[in-house]
Amino acid sequence: MVSTAKFWREQASRYNLEGTHCLTCGSYFFPPRIVCPKCRRDGNIERYQFKGTGDVVTYTTVYQAPQNPNRQTPYTLATIKLDEGPRLLSEVICEPEEIGTGMRVRSVFRKIGEEGARGMIYYGTKFVLA
Amino acid sequence: MIRLIGIASYGAYVPSYRIKVEEIAKQWNEDPASIKSGLLVEEKSVPDLDEDTVTISVEAARAAILRAKIDPKAIGAIYVGSESHPYAVKPTATIVAAAIGAPHSTTAADFEFACKAGTAAIQACMGFVSLNKAKYGLAIGADVSQSSPGDALEYSAGAGGAAFIIGQNQVVAEIEEYASFTSDTPDFWRRDLQKYPSHSGRFTGEPAYFRHTISASEALMEKTGLRATDFDFVIFHQPNGKFPLKAAKTLGFTSAQIKPGLMVLHFGNTYSGASLIGLASVLDKASESQRILMTSFGSGAGSDAFALRVTDLIESVREKAPKVEDFLSSKKYLDYAAYAKHQGKIRM
Ligand SMILES: [Zn+2]
Numbered sequence: 001m002v003s004t005a006k007f008w009r010e011q012a013s014r015y016n017l018e019g020t021h022c023l024t025c026g027s028y029f030f031p032p033r034i035v036c037p038k039c040r041r042d043g044n045i046e047r048y049q050f051k052g053t054g055d056v057v058t059y060t061t062v063y064q065a066p067q068n069p070n071r072q073t074p075y076t077l078a079t080i081k082l083d084e085g086p087r088l089l090s091e092v093i094c095e096p097e098e099i100g101t102g103m104r105v106r107s108v109f110r111k112i113g114e115e116g117a118r119g120m121i122y123y124g125t126k127f128v129l130a
Numbered sequence: 131m132i133r134l135i136g137i138a139s140y141g142a143y144v145p146s147y148r149i150k151v152e153e154i155a156k157q158w159n160e161d162p163a164s165i166k167s168g169l170l171v172e173e174k175s176v177p178d179l180d181e182d183t184v185t186i187s188v189e190a191a192r193a194a195i196l197r198a199k200i201d202p203k204a205i206g207a208i209y210v211g212s213e214s215h216p217y218a219v220k221p222t223a224t225i226v227a228a229a230i231g232a233p234h235s236t237t238a239a240d241f242e243f244a245c246k247a248g249t250a251a252i253q254a255c256m257g258f259v260s261l262n263k264a265k266y267g268l269a270i271g272a273d274v275s276q277s278s279p280g281d282a283l284e285y286s287a288g289a290g291g292a293a294f295i296i297g298q299n300q301v302v303a304e305i306e307e308y309a310s311f312t313s314d315t316p317d318f319w320r321r322d323l324q325k326y327p328s329h330s331g332r333f334t335g336e337p338a339y340f341r342h343t344i345s346a347s348e349a350l351m352e353k354t355g356l357r358a359t360d361f362d363f364v365i366f367h368q369p370n371g372k373f374p375l376k377a378a379k380t381l382g383f384t385s386a387q388i389k390p391g392l393m394v395l396h397f398g399n400t401y402s403g404a405s406l407i408g409l410a411s412v413l414d415k416a417s418e419s420q421r422i423l424m425t426s427f428g429s430g431a432g433s434d435a436f437a438l439r440v441t442d443l444i445e446s447v448r449e450k451a452p453k454v455e456d457f458l459s460s461k462k463y464l465d466y467a468a469y470a471k472h473q474g475k476i477r478m
Contacts, residue, residue, distance in 0.1 A: 011228060012228075015228055015229045016229065016231060049231075072179050072471075093178065093180075108185075108189065109185050109188040109189055109192070109229055110178075110180040110181065110185050111179075111180040111181070111182060111184075111185060112180070121182075121184075121216055121217070123184060123185065123188075123225060123229070126180070
């Protein structure tokens, strides 16, 4: 699990899918980039909140989570292509047999993890089948 | 210019898992038919493993923002009422504020008053908005209710919540008046650091639920000069199906007035969410100039009664976010073993 400080810095991205958008070439970035790799110095970057809708590109179902033995299994991880373009890896909340390539998904707000019973609870974005 | 204070938008959220009364009764060798007829509850909602009062509050608040295209930067107060805030110290309201994009200038706090903390939050937002401190106040009632295994409460303790954005003039329902009734009554409590609540069976009915619900409702009707027949809908706190039906009868309301907001049959008792999910489901159906009476109840004990009048704006926003009936259709059933795991009754 990431540290409390790192999680806090990335909160806008995790809670609200906040990334960036280059006004010069129209590219969208998630996670956010502060320099556009295409336009470089000519780029004009603004903050952008993604709509949270997209398609499943690939997926895998995890039946054993060796790094986190307390994790409830099975769970499904997918590469999701957001409608604005960027791809990200996220959990999709569904039964293993429900998901398929190309399916539409939308973002939801869920618990991502917690540091035991005494530590912080981490919240953020997951996806469900739309 | 007439200043209306009321509900500018609303949203509800109920987790998709359900467990039937039969499945719980089987576990404890009890008769499901007598429990169902005693409580008038068919099944109840169960949160997913990664859902809690924070995630339910955020989903309900986002639905409210979406429904009437509310600018989150114009929200100046956020109050979340619950008896299951995930942190003992660290307000749910701070996480909700960040997750909906409210400005840092927002004042925020968590409210506690058993199942009526959400309606106390609405009253606080009304004061805040009428002082012109900000355009909107956000009031939420949400819970993931806990009950000890084998306790009678296990059949009804559900999960869910609703969010109400309180504003001026541009409202889907005007809050015409409210009245409260509060007393020191030992009907239900949970001491600090205890996982499950305690209740004194003898106190839960007449001296607690009925006395407070009826007194607050009667005070409201006296204040406004309105009678039972002046309202199109009535909503009471719903710890089970029987109590609100009996309260309605005592106050002279018909079953046609109370049925549209009686969600406990399908979701169980969602505690701080209960009367507010009922109100959301009535707003999903109501039309212009119809009147609604809603009275909450929280153990300890108190009730807040509200007289609302629906405006013409309801039609333009109703379909813009999920309705309560959408949560009735999308559901997945759990067996008792999976349910116990979801509720954390089996510590992993
Ligand atoms: Zn660019």
